[in-house]
Amino acid sequence: MLDTPRFTEITPTADIKGERHGKRAKCLQRLIRMELPVPHTVAIPFDAVRDIAGGKMIDLSTLISLFDGEPRLLSVRSSSETPDWGGPGAVLNIGMNDHAHAWLSNTLGDAVADKLYLRFIRSFAIEVMRLDEAPFEAATTPAAARAVFEEEMEEPFPQDIRDQLAAVLRAMARAWEGTSARLLRQAQGAPADAGLGLVVQRMAQGMGPGQSGSGVVQFVDPATGVPQVTGRYMGQAMGREALRAPDRALYLTRDARGPSLEELLPEVYAELLDVGARCRARLREEMQVEFTIDQGRLAVLDAVRCPREARAGVAIVTALARDGIIPRSEALLRIAPATLSRLLHRQIDIDAPRTVLARGVAASPGAASGRLVFDPAEAQAALSRDEACILVRRETSPDDVRGMHAADGVLTERGGTTSHAAVIARGLGLPCVTGATGLRVSGKDRTVTLADGRVLGEGDNITIDGSSGEVLDGLVPTQEPMLDDAFRDIMAWSDQARDIGVRANADTVADATLARGFGVDGIGLCRTEHMFFDPARLTVMREMIFAEGPSDRAAALERLLPMQRDDFTELFTLMSGLPVCIRLLDPPLHEFLPSEGQGISDLAAALDRPLSEVKTRIAAMQEYNPMLGMRGVRLGIAMPEIYEMQARAIFEATVAALGEGSVVTPEIMIPLVTARREVELVKRRIDAIAAAVREESGTEFDYRLGVMVETPRAALRAGEIAEMAHFLSFGTNDLTQMTYGLSRDDAGRFMSAYVNEGVYPEDPFGTLDVDGVGELLLLGAARGRAVRPDITVALCGEHGGSPESIAFCRLAGFDYVSCSPFRVPVAKLAAAHATILGSDAADSRRS
Structure with a gap:
């Protein structure tokens, strides 16, 4: 064996390292150790390849002398540290020259020799010397190809194997250092200084006589x-x-x-x-x-x-683990959490042709095709006709939720990863693309104008890919999701490995059923406002909003009470034995009101009020910045009847579920808290309602009251707030928005520029900002626990489904994260990753 600093023969005992010679070189050594018939091979390490790119060639005479046989033909292949980083393509038959051609003609025949020589001249000219392909494709004999080469290069075709090999090594080394290659591998996660190794191997010809x-x-x-x-x-x-x-x-x-x-x-x-x-x-x-x-x-x-493909990847590692070839922990670590999203949702067929009309934010994974519709009513009408449709809006509002339920996918002109459309779509498992660049949506004209001026109208067919953010022309074939035994094994092994809880954000029985099927640890966020958008309930809700005073408001709420009670009873029964955290009403009331002419007219007729009065009331309720206005706990203090109704519905549902044998301890969460006094005022009223329901029903029950920490002040004052709360659940959607002073619905317009310029390393609405927002989480958790050591600390924003955020929360000692149901499998696997890697790091420190 020859081992120099410049290259190493690959033998069973050679010092071959994946981090120095690349994965291909290391794999070849393992094949040799297995005594498989591998041709003689030499590995060139990363640093030598860098030198070659810089003009410093290795000792080729010594290297070539390691290969015997006649003719002496070699191949060169790339060997990067990680195969996904790519590398230049292989070059075969280095050493083909007039002498080799003559030798092969005598042994294999003229036809085989001509074929090999012609192929090598073409490959050397096009792939190594970067000459135009067309003239060589026209050449049909070695002599013709050599003539083209000599005309283009103004020098003879190289006959010495050292000259040929030197040119090949230089070309491959410099190709790796090229700008395009560097950008492509960095997109795969490679560091800027990633190295390339090369392996030189004796050609094993398959051109001989007989069975070759x-x-x-x-x-x-x-x-x-x-x-x-x-x-x-x-x-x-x-x-x-x-x-x-x-x-x-x-x-x-x-x-x-x-x-x-x-x-x-x-x-x-x-x-x-x-x-x-x-x-x-x-x-x-x-x-x-x-x-x-x-x-x-x-x-x-x-x-x-x-x-x-994704499904095969999961099946392969689970089979390896079942057969005892790898431990289950390694099987889990081999699967990227995002891979599971491809199993849960319909995907574009990888072989299908696609014409991209626009690109936006990949807001909710999966693919959907259908005809364009521009309002929720038309989406519901399409559903009644069993027609697939894509709901297109400039941006969605709570009033669009019914249409989103009916649609197969959602496309918006504005928004980002945590906009209303994105959050609701992920909860529904609905493909969604937001913030589509260059797209102009006209709800009035019912048209979509593309960046190139093309106009699509209602009824035109498109396909959206929520996994890539692409909007595609026509009906593109898709592949159905597959949840098989391998997927179930990964979920079970993740549960065994992880030490941080994973709950689901679930607003309906359908959401909760899906989450329970994924083996969730409970409901971490039930947004009660989504229960009011059913048409029958929405009318009553609007009557409550238009009530003249507390007594009229209470009368309307009395009609909503049984509806909410029935919803909660179903949730408690379904989730028996698991915690259910219900958030009291959060959005500003004007979001329940129509904003367009026909809707306002319909509301005036339903309320039997003059159209002018309805318009005036709606206008009066508008706010300059509604996300910072009359919402959340402010509603509960200014209009206490709303939270009192919801508390009574929760407690009466608890009694009903307990009566059916369910195990229930409801959790009630107060949104948008900024001060201890807010919690105190709401808690006093909720405690009174609980006492009244216990007295009326003769049933004892417990409940836990907590707050949603989504303002910087709540995080900073978490110590005093914790005195009144059983749990702190950080809502990082709004907390990120308020910490940055960014609208999550508008940030998509410029966020890519910010990330590209390095202002932010990632979109903070997609990946938790551990430096800024993360510090508020750490401060809030520490100050809350200092006052109340047994307080439960959780994260319930959309970051709850992000692997990076889960790893941060685990290190911070959070009890659980909560995310949309379709992100639960991703979160469970990410939690298992965090636990396994954290345990390995701890073991390493102890040793």
């Missing part, structure tokens, strides 16, 4: 992960030709559609199966193997992690 050829094989279905021999083999071929020309390739296993390698060379086929099984056991992964056959003898050229 090349192929690629893997042992699982790339779409499902189910065990299945997949791949192709082609006689008298090299590299991956079998995959590029499937019409001329053989199947690997017996197949009614044509001949197979299993029939042609059963011994070699059996050897390939053995290679796959040994790779799986020793490399602890499902591998894709590139091989050649030279007159019936197998050579293994390379093995890489087999390509796979």
